[in-house]
Amino acid sequence: MNDHEKSMATGLPADHEKSTATGLPADQEKSTAAGLPADHERATATGGLPADHSTPTGGLPADHVAAFAALFGAPPEAPAVPVDWDAVEEWAGLRLPADYKAIATAYGPLDIGERLWLHTPFDREGGWFDYGSFVESGRRDAPGVLPFGATRMSDTLYWDTTASDDPDLWPVVVHLQDAANAGRDPWLRLGTPLLPALAGFVADGLRPVLARSGLAGDEAYAWTPPARRPEPTPEQRAALTEGSGLKALTALLPPPAAPRLGDRNWEWLYERLGTRLPTEYVRLMETYGGGGWCQWLRFGLPLGTGRYDLAPWAEWYGETYRELRDAHPRYHPLAAWPEPGGFLAFADSIDGDQLCWLTEGDDPDAWPLVVVPRHADQGPPLTGTLTGNLLAWLRGELATEGLPRLVRTGEDPLEIIEFAPFTDEPDDQDEGPAGTDSAGTGPAGTDSAGTGPAGTGSASTGSPPTAG
Incomplete structure (x- = not known):
């Protein structure tokens, strides 16, 4: 050769x-x-x-x-x-x-x-x-x-x-x-x-x-293989292509029996934020609670007080974004809540992208959605509803910055998509929220890799290897 x-x-x-x-x-x-x-x-x-x-x-x-x-x-x-x-x-x-x-x-x-x-x-x-x-x-x-x-x-x-x-x-x-x-x-x-x-x-x-390996530390113990994923039901198969709204979403990915919301109530949240939130979001959270979608998109506890829950995270992220906007206005063009019409972050990806509402007008149910991407220029608002966009993303009908395509050619979507509810407080975890450093103190969008510690994931680009 x-x-x-x-x-x-x-x-x-x-x-x-x-x-x-x-x-x-x-x-x-x-x-x-x-x-x-x-x-x-x-x-x-x-x-x-x-x-x-x-x-x-x-x-x-x-x-x-x-x-x-x-x-x-x-x-x-x-x-x-x-x-x-x-x-x-x-x-x-x-x-x-x-x-x-x-x-x-x-x-x-x-x-x-x-x-x-x-x-x-x-x-x-x-x-x-x-x-x-x-x-x-x-x-x-x-x-x-x-x-x-x-x-x-x-x-x-x-x-x-x-x-x-x-x-x-x-x-x-x-x-x-x-x-x-x-x-x-x-x-x-x-x-x-x-x-x-x-x-x-x-x-x-x-x-x-x-x-x-430092990934194991001194506290590692024997690994137990996870339980096998249940076989998809006919209702799940049908929901991949049929139906809309929360009914179709729950048929596609059944919600937990006891969704975790946090220890406070909705009125407490509205008072802290100074605004009510879209009815659709409230219904979604009361159905699923906080958790992770497809190991990519995370919804914090809406009624929790931990630093990664909705209100504390939205406050911190908005303040951090304004600081970055002061230093780099070209890359941070949006108003940030509680500024008039500013975005209010309510979910984040493992790569630090933020899913937000644009708080335009007095009717929260009319607020458009927007993704604040971590590694791309700011794009336009999304069209449609929160549940509709989530369902389209799970079905493979939506792919945009911050919400990448989940399923590759030849894969069965029902072997990939999932909802994993939080079983304990996210604040109890050692790692910080998506898009921060391990202590949860670094502002999103400030590191160079944005993928967590090297070696914890893998990438797929280019043609697959072949033997010989």
Whole structure:
């Protein structure tokens, strides 16, 4: 494979320049029968691992833990988080590679070389990282991929499960976020299983040091797979295309038996805000309460006093927006409640976009909706009602800044869309509201990434990887 072919295959520069922040190689490609990098002398039968840890076939180590320790050293002193691999594999519907399971069992979740996270199953109360969400989200990024790691540059590491029926032969592929942002093919196809891929990263400059992942901290415990999603009912299927208003919405996503509103009452809220709110919003909240829609759009508790509930959040966000408008009026053109006609934020996305009313006129039921986007110029108001827009978004009929398309081609919407009611006060969570820093103190729209801590999610841009 010549330099031009490598560049065309990876979408990266043809030279051997590394991603400056990740230390990951820019040009590893399949080229030999062993599937090892073409341009390194380490492309041997051992896959770049010490010879005494190899087996006669496949380049796979006989002792995965010893081979990993030869690269990165002994496990951290604290015991690894226990993993019930039978439960994990039953939930995933796949057997996982033996080297990964051995490393995860001995080492737990890791920060490798201060640049790469090896994610393993664990749970932590109030933590940033959710293993189940990470895997489920990552599997949607391309057919047959299964995520297991990430980098500080928001790259994501996967296995290509389509390459073999044997998970121990699954090659590693990497989604390079910088390449995706530049419009290039973002998929880096390493062509080797996990351990040889890690050996290649070390040979290409990744520091051979490790520590227990800070995402797990000292409070991590064994991960329990979530319950399987119930089979959709005929009423839900019909509601994907039929009906309107709250009746259709509740048929599509049945509300909780006891919606959580908060400890105060509506009159308290109206007095604090100095205005009544749209009747449709009140009906929606009394039906569903506070919670998250599709792991994207969050409605705080309307009658709560926590800092992320409706009144405290609307007050804080309006004040912050006015400060940003004073400094950057071009990018913050709106009036902000309680200014006349100003927007009043009542829901937010995980990326810090705000869903608001424009408080124009004396009739709250006539207030138009508007999205205040975090990473785009301000757009016009939405047309239609709150419930109508929410229903259209869930059905895939509405996609705009702050309300992106939820379902990808070939996916069943009823396997994706959901409402998750709050089961405890959002204020009890360690993380701040969507669009702020981890303490909840940074103003929305002021960081550069807007995606939460690196490595907690993945992106899907460009063509999916292919085996071979």
